[in-house]
Amino acid sequence: MKNAVLKIARRTPFFPYLRAYHTLYRKQGLGCIKTRIISSSKKDILERRLHQLEKVCRDSRIHFNPGDRFFYSIDTGIHVLETEGYRRLGNLTPDYGLLVERGLEGIEEMIEDEPGGYPDILRRALGAVKLYLERCAEHSPEIADKLRRVPLKPAETLGEALQSILFMNSLIWMYGHPLIGLGRLDSILKEYHEDPEESRELIRDFILSVSSCYEFKSNVLPGDTGQVIVLGGEYNDLTRIFLEVMLELRIPDPKVVLRVNSRTPDDVWELSYRCLREGLGYPLFSNDDVIVDALSQYYSRSDALEYATSACWEPLIPGRSSDQNNLANLNLLEPLEDALHGFRGEFSELLERYRQELHRYIDEVMENVESVRNEPSPLLSLLFPDCIRNSRDICDGAGYSINGVLTVGMGNLVNSLLNIRRLCYDEKTMDITEVEEVIRDDFRSAEALRVGLELISPGYGMDEDEVVELTNTIIQMLHDKLGGRYKFGLSSPGYITLGESTGASFDGRHAGEPLGVHISPLKFTDGMSYTEVLNFAAALDYLKAFNGGVVDIMVDRPFLDRAGNEFMALIRTGLRRGVMQLQVNVLDPEVLLRARDNPELYPDLIVRVWGFSAYFRDLPEEYRELIVRRALEYSEHGGYSG
Amino acid sequence: MNTQSMVVTVDELLITGIQRFSVHDGPGIRTTVFLKGCTLRCPWCCNPENIRGEPEVYFKEEKCIGCLECVKRCSFLDKPRDIFRFPEHHECAGSCPSAAMGVYGEFTGADDVAEVILRDLDYYSSTGGGVTFSGGEPLLQADGILSVTRRIGEVPAAVETSLFAPGEAVEKLKGEVDLFLVDVKILDDAGCREVTGGDPEVFRRNFERISDGSFTVRFPAVKPYTFNRENIRALIRFLRENMVDHIEVLGIHRLGLEKYRSLNLQMPDFSAPDDAEIKKLKWLLEKESIGMNYLKI
Numbered sequence: 001m002k003n004a005v006l007k008i009a010r011r012t013p014f015f016p017y018l019r020a021y022h023t024l025y026r027k028q029g030l031g032c033i034k035t036r037i038i039s040s041s042k043k044d045i046l047e048r049r050l051h052q053l054e055k056v057c058r059d060s061r062i063h064f065n066p067g068d069r070f071f072y073s074i075d076t077g078i079h080v081l082e083t084e085g086y087r088r089l090g091n092l093t094p095d096y097g098l099l100v101e102r103g104l105e106g107i108e109e110m111i112e113d114e115p116g117g118y119p120d121i122l123r124r125a126l127g128a129v130k131l132y133l134e135r136c137a138e139h140s141p142e143i144a145d146k147l148r149r150v151p152l153k154p155a156e157t158l159g160e161a162l163q164s165i166l167f168m169n170s171l172i173w174m175y176g177h178p179l180i181g182l183g184r185l186d187s188i189l190k191e192y193h194e195d196p197e198e199s200r201e202l203i204r205d206f207i208l209s210v211s212s213c214y215e216f217k218s219n220v221l222p223g224d225t226g227q228v229i230v231l232g233g234e235y236n237d238l239t240r241i242f243l244e245v246m247l248e249l250r251i252p253d254p255k256v257v258l259r260v261n262s263r264t265p266d267d268v269w270e271l272s273y274r275c276l277r278e279g280l281g282y283p284l285f286s287n288d289d290v291i292v293d294a295l296s297q298y299y300s301r302s303d304a305l306e307y308a309t310s311a312c313w314e315p316l317i318p319g320r321s322s323d324q325n326n327l328a329n330l331n332l333l334e335p336l337e338d339a340l341h342g343f344r345g346e347f348s349e350l351l352e353r354y355r356q357e358l359h360r361y362i363d364e365v366m367e368n369v370e371s372v373r374n375e376p377s378p379l380l381s382l383l384f385p386d387c388i389r390n391s392r393d394i395c396d397g398a399g400y401s402i403n404g405v406l407t408v409g410m411g412n413l414v415n416s417l418l419n420i421r422r423l424c425y426d427e428k429t430m431d432i433t434e435v436e437e438v439i440r441d442d443f444r445s446a447e448a449l450r451v452g453l454e455l456i457s458p459g460y461g462m463d464e465d466e467v468v469e470l471t472n473t474i475i476q477m478l479h480d481k482l483g484g485r486y487k488f489g490l491s492s493p494g495y496i497t498l499g500e501s502t503g504a505s506f507d508g509r510h511a512g513e514p515l516g517v518h519i520s521p522l523k524f525t526d527g528m529s530y531t532e533v534l535n536f537a538a539a540l541d542y543l544k545a546f547n548g549g550v551v552d553i554m555v556d557r558p559f560l561d562r563a564g565n566e567f568m569a570l571i572r573t574g575l576r577r578g579v580m581q582l583q584v585n586v587l588d589p590e591v592l593l594r595a596r597d598n599p600e601l602y603p604d605l606i607v608r609v610w611g612f613s614a615y616f617r618d619l620p621e622e623y624r625e626l627i628v629r630r631a632l633e634y635s636e637h638g639g640y641s642g
Numbered sequence: 643m644n645t646q647s648m649v650v651t652v653d654e655l656l657i658t659g660i661q662r663f664s665v666h667d668g669p670g671i672r673t674t675v676f677l678k679g680c681t682l683r684c685p686w687c688c689n690p691e692n693i694r695g696e697p698e699v700y701f702k703e704e705k706c707i708g709c710l711e712c713v714k715r716c717s718f719l720d721k722p723r724d725i726f727r728f729p730e731h732h733e734c735a736g737s738c739p740s741a742a743m744g745v746y747g748e749f750t751g752a753d754d755v756a757e758v759i760l761r762d763l764d765y766y767s768s769t770g771g772g773v774t775f776s777g778g779e780p781l782l783q784a785d786g787i788l789s790v791t792r793r794i795g796e797v798p799a800a801v802e803t804s805l806f807a808p809g810e811a812v813e814k815l816k817g818e819v820d821l822f823l824v825d826v827k828i829l830d831d832a833g834c835r836e837v838t839g840g841d842p843e844v845f846r847r848n849f850e851r852i853s854d855g856s857f858t859v860r861f862p863a864v865k866p867y868t869f870n871r872e873n874i875r876a877l878i879r880f881l882r883e884n885m886v887d888h889i890e891v892l893g894i895h896r897l898g899l900e901k902y903r904s905l906n907l908q909m910p911d912f913s914a915p916d917d918a919e920i921k922k923l924k925w926l927l928e929k930e931s932i933g934m935n936y937l938k939i
Contacts (some may be wrong), residue, residue, distance in 0.1 A: 535761060535762075
């Protein structure tokens with residue numbers, strides 16, 4: 001492994017591979033990335049990476065169906081091993097705008113003259129890409145003329161622009177970068193749009209190309225490809241065409257993030273609604289009016305206005321950010337266990353103790369994370385103009401490299417603290433020292449207490465001042481430690497995996513059970529409502545916590561048939577009030593229950609999980625169970641029956 | 643009937659719940675306040691917890707975790723179900739950790755009700771929504787409603803009523819609420835008295851009182867009580883006489899079953915008409931140039 005340059009190994013079949021990976025991932029938890037560091041000079045590693053690229057370009061198998069409109073060949077047998085001790089860059093969005101506008105030849109002109117320096121590496125990387133391009137052209141005479149134009153030259157038509165993107169995108173996948181986003185395609189491509197019907201056909205075929213190799217591209221769970229198309233912010237015909245095509249194709253991948261703001265036109269909202277109603281799980285709505293201000297603290301305002309997202313929802317600047325937005329997952333319950341250990345004192349002292357423990361925990365996690373360096377990537381660097389201009393590999397940062405972390409368990413923490421305050425300090429029916437015992441014992445002799453704790457009201461997700469204040473207090477604690485150095489957010493994919501390794505908590509959660517899902521109530525119980533959840537979410541301090549903050553709600557499909565307009569008004573109003581991001585699972589509880597028992601009978605059933613859409617039947621059982629449980633809660637208590 | 647049993651003060655309302663993001667009780671996104679106490683005894687009532695005009699205990703067997711906290715707390719109880727024999731033991735019922743046992747109905751200050759209503763102002767204004775006072779029979783707490791409407795400024799208010807209530811309550815609210823959602827049930831005098839216990843004369847007089855304002859007629863379609871040939875004929879006659887050109891037909895459901903059980907009551911037998919029967923009703927109404935929309939909830 002030490003000298004691994006490139007192994008072209010046939011991947012094991014996807015599902016066993018996935019399961020193996022999943023088990024590994026669960027054991028380790030996302031919080032601690034441990035990789036051994038080897039000593040090797042940077043130059044050696046760069047050479048090795050270049051060599052890997054050359055090998056991919058030289059040896060990968062090429063496929064092309066003569067009838068296809070686009071050339072999009074991915075040799076899924078390729079697996080470029082990660083350099084030991086280094087973190088493979090992923091979760092990024094390259095500057096496809098630069099690619100279509102200038103072509104590779106234009107990019108080559110930007111490279112400085114510096115014999116023996118990094119520019120040489122970039123030139124050699126470009127040479128390898130050109131070689132591959134020629135191989136592809138030779139292999140596919142039907143499309144050779146096109147491939148000899150793009151991506152070398154600037155694209156002149158929409159078809160060429162899309163081909164240019166597809167070509168480089170396929171290489172990035174084969175080179176092993178996970179979760180690579182597609183960027184703001186409606187904005188990048190708008191200059192090339194002429195005839196609506198032709199554009200629709202082209203985009204349709206482009207989407208179909210991108211949706212191929214679904215399993216190969218999936219990262220941890222099937223569907224977790226990170227192929228995010230960010231639409232909106234500014235709106236044009238292509239915004240609509242992309243949404244219409246996705247609606248027509250009804251596939252979970254690629255996914256759409258729709259940037260919304262006070263100028264989002266009604267017909268774009270309407271199209272989004274239709275996608276949601278079809279149960280596609282996207283678009284995820286991302287609120288410019290909140291995010292741009294937050295980003296402007298770290299990025300120039302003009303760049304902030306260009307934001308896209310990482311694989312799920314974490315904002316970054318496409319083509320300018322080498323930000324690793326998903327560096328670590330902070331489990332907010334962990335420091336609470338430590339804070340409660342042997343604690344006696346007032347509630348305010350408990351909060352202070354939590355703050356200290358949280359900061360200690362963050363130090364530990366971040367030290368671990370920081371010990372891992374980014375792996376160089378001459379290929380990606382070609383698509384980040386700052387890297388070219390500054391003759392610097394993307395591993396050392398592009399225009400921005402502001403890393404971010406995610407947090408999980410905020411709802412569990414807040415409800416635990418609210419319960420402690422109520423029982424131990426306000427009502428004084430329990431001593432604070434008993435709390436530790438009860439949770440260590442996993443409520444074995446305190447089921448009545450546990451059930452009562454679960455029913456806490458007001459609790460996380462309700463628009464009551466005390467809940468909002470406490471949540472914002474925790475956000476402030478995180479900001480005190482992380483602010484200025486790292487971005488942090490309130491949504492994380494770790495709610496099941498990290499829940500499995502977390503002991504019982506005083507929100508009534510048993511040991512090992514899932515943690516709360518993003519910014520949503522832990523349980524949607526009797527008497528709760530959508531408006532209060534959105535009001536709660538709108539009141540959080542996103543200027544501090546903006547590395548993803550998603551309200552994840554479920555709604556019954558039959559209900560939408562009766563009250564679709566009201567539901568869309570709910571979403572629009574919630575976002576206008578300041579909700580940062582929002583995603584919706586539209587499900588029919590009856591279908592879902594049948595699918596739970598026989599997933600194979602519902603091969604087309606799509607659900608939203610983490611920040612992506614996926615086929616229900618592909619998901620591990622614990623994810624399916626959680627989706628069913630949550631859907632039934634919303635169905636029962638959503639107030640649909642009036 | 644039992645209007646005398648109402649004990650609420652002017653600034654308090656006896657409510658069983660406040661449902662936000664409610665979309666079936668008037669236009670747009672609404673907040674529905676459920677007031678407890680009703681003069682009628684409709685067999686199809688889907689909110690039986692709102693019939694009696696005073697707080698009452700409930701027990702939901704399916705939610706009981708068997709911890710017996712109630713039995714430990716209350717020396718009168720041998721088992722949780724015994725709470726039905728001690729309906730005045732509100733505190734004992736309220737101590738249940740899993741909320742399997744509790745009390746329907748809470749005297750709530752108009753300030754508190756208004757505060758909750760005002761939280762969703764933005765949602766009302768984007769959809770033409772507002773607040774709906776439902777029940778039970780909200781007119782029985784007209785003063786309480788007025789206390790709330792005075793505190794919520796311009797928020798449009800609706801009252802969902804059967805109009806079987808004192809005329810003065812209707813007069814009080816007439817200028818203050820924007821919309822009456824009027825349930826028209828059984829129009830035949832004898833049938834009305836026999837099935838619902840209501841005095842049809844009271845309904846007719848009250849309907850006259852509101853008919854010059856804004857109202858929507860709602861017709862609960864329940865077999866055999868309201869959805870039968872005679873009553874539908876009477877309904878159409880009533881609509882024609884009052885020049886009503888559009889109604890909402892409520893598809894009745896049996897979702898109240900658990901609530902009946904929780905009150906130790908039997909849910910009476912009734913059923914909803916099928917789609918073909920609803921279609922026929924629509925046709926009959928259309929013949930008289932009366933539109934309808936069917937709320938199948």
